[in-house]
Amino acid sequence: MRVFVSGHHGYIGTVLTRLLRRAGHSVVGADMYLYDDCTYGTADPAQLSNTLVKDIRELTPADLDGVDAVIHLAGLCNDPLGDLLPAVTLEINHEATIRLADMARTAGVRRFAFSSSCSVYGAAGADWVDERSEPNPVTPYAVSKLRAEEDLRALAGDDFSPVFLRSATAYGLSPRIRFDLVVNNLTAYAVAKGEVLMKSNGMAWRPLVHIEDISRAFVAAIEAPADTVHGEVFNVGITTENYLVREIAELVEETVPGARIAYAGGADADRRSYRVDCSKIASKLPRFRPQWTVPRGIEELYRRFTDVGLTVEDFEGPKYQRLAHLKHLIAKGLVDDRLRWAPHVTLPRPERPTLPGIAVV
Structure with a gap:
């Protein structure tokens, strides 16, 4: 497919485009390159059929000529930005x-595969939620995702199949890594x-899922028969990969030599809490075969951070924190x-983007 x-060009997109090409699809990419200065380590750009340097608010019908499926990732990506x-x-x-x-x-x-979020479940607490559960968004970001789902559903028709992928909280390495x-x-x-x-x-x-597995879910969703995914919501993750944040910290402590858990001043309860059942995607999209667990992901991150080198400024400064980076711009x-x-900003060329005042890595 095209x-x-x-x-x-973002955190998930740089991984997903490689998997799409590996699966035999041609890819047209559209991105406004806000995070071009946020490359971690070295990146080998995926070879795309075409690349548009555009704000998604400025796309035109001509940009979609010959397209068989849309995977819509672009957007403001987390609660602090919202x-x-x-x-x-x-x-x-x-x-x-x-x-x-x-x-x-x-x-x-x-086919229109929309990148939604399990954050729409919001303040579910310790109770299990699935795709039939009533959403309870508690942040502008989560509200924006839920409203998009609702209005997309109204566009569904015989020849247009939206599918909603509510991803668990992502983690993992990417050329456009996020430390938030x-x-x-x-x-x-x-x-x-x-x-x-x-900090809490x-x-x-939190339900957790590696970005490679999120990417596998999108590939499975566009390749599945229309009657399997038409208007359907899928929680993206593995049901056994739900953790208390404290449990994640303990796994990190066990993996990184010499590391010890500490609490920031004022660490308090987080009202965003949800345990997500992901059995539907496993049963209805059997080609989705997740390969990562949190312990394995932590080991990968530890090795990479150690090999490349990592400073406090890297993950607390504006380069890899989305909120800090946009405030900087x-x-x-x-x-x-x-x-x-x-x-006055000249938009970057996709092959070698450069922006005034921002060094290109």
Whole structure:
């Protein structure tokens, strides 16, 4: 298939595009390259059929010519960003998603795989939730994902099949790594500081899934028969991979030599807590075969962080923290408060992107 991937240059997109090509698909990528300066280590760019340097709010129907399936990853990616820019979060994650889906339907695209989030379950506590459970979003980010799901469902028709992938909390290595994710963050602290620094009391539940397995789920969703996925919601992960945050910290402590758990001042309860049943995706999408567990993922992160080298500035500074990076771009006048590039910024070339005031690694 010819697959259009929005956000192909991001944390998950850089991994997903490789898996798509390995599966024999051609890939058209669209990204505005906000995080081009956030490359960790060395990156071998995936060879795409075409690359668009575009804000998803500015895509046109012509960008979807000849496309068989859309995988929509692009958006503001976490709760801190949503809290900082709630209106912009809704504009990008909700309104721009529906606009893209409507264009895709008009262009004859038959499959639309939407990257949603298990965060829509919000404050479920210790009770198990599945795709039939009532969502309870507690942040602007989670609300934006749920609203997009609701309005996408209304676009479904005989020739247009949206499918909703609610991913568990991601972790794992990527050329566009994120250190604001719990497994990555705790492991990074342990390697760089010798502390597994807890910023909550650790009693919240989190479902966890490696980004390679998230990518495998998207490949399975676009390859499945339409009647299997049409309008369906899938929790993406493994049911046994639900952990208390405290348990994640203990696994990091066991893996990183000399590391000890510590608590930040004011560490308190996290109202976001949910345990997610992922049995539906295992039964309905048998080609989705997850390969990672959290202990294995922590070992991978530890080895990589040790080999490449990791400093506190790396994961606390603006390079790999999404919130800090966007604040940096805004402060430098490179993007405005709606996260659009400033007029004086020359958009990067996909082959070798360069931005004024930002060094390219």
